[in-house]
Amino acid sequence: MTHLGYLLVGWGVSLLVVGLYSLSLVRRGRRLAERVPAERRRWMTSETPSK
């Protein structure tokens, strides 16, 4: 296969970034959820814009 180094770097870094970002989303969500009471953890329960 020609240009294998470029392909591995291009694909490898891209998939790594996508994977790490996905992982960070899950971890941020878990960390935040611990600080919010269960009854307020439903999405879109508040209708008032925050000032």
Added chain:
Amino acid sequence: MTTSMTDNAREVSPPATGSRTTFWLGVVSLVGVVALILLSFFVAPEDDDQHDAVRMIFIHVPMAMLTYVAFSLTAIGSVLWLWKRSVWWDTVAHGAAEVGVMFCGLTLFTGSIWGRPTWGTYWDWGDVRLVTTMILFLIMVGYLAVRSLDGDTATLATRAAVIGIIGAVNMPIVNRSVTWWASRRTLHQKSSLTDGKLEGLTLFTMMFGLVVFSIVMVWMLIHRFRISWLERQVSEGDLSEALIARRAEAAVVSSEGGSK
């Protein structure tokens, strides 16, 4: 009564930002990415001119197209925040901007890596599409920087919304740059997709990549939206606690004043 309501809420509320929908989206994404790798490296044919370097198209083009989708969502959300003061759309705009910046950064990166074997250079400041994409990336990084500042949430959302709309204005320039500046010395060719140059398994694999990364993006947007929502709940909770503490402090001061 209150206890049973809280227990009930605990039962129905998700433990974090995941749900059954995001679980299955995640599973489909993982299977899709594996299938895309197999298709891209072992099934799709090499190109007569670019040889195997053409396999970068299966990740670069989907990333570029999804960058447009994400930043379009940011622009729509920004307009609806400015017009209707819709918190829902503002939350969508913020989440889409973050996901879009990641896709835009990877578009620049994969394009640069692809450029070296095909154009002989990683970067050329004379190529209008490269430069306008970089400008779009920096505008949206600015959007995220404004959102991360300390201050009034609504004011920051309004300022960020203006930046989000400016980014959207730049998108047609990025997209049409290869046509509008065709007479200039430019490395980017016109769209291979609309010119009908792609066909067979190459076209199929690229479209498959677009579908797979679209599912990945939906998964990310749902999680990011829920994170923003939780952040609002946390900041509202912190504000309530601060108000209660301030009122308690004021009550102590007034009672001490009254007793003197």
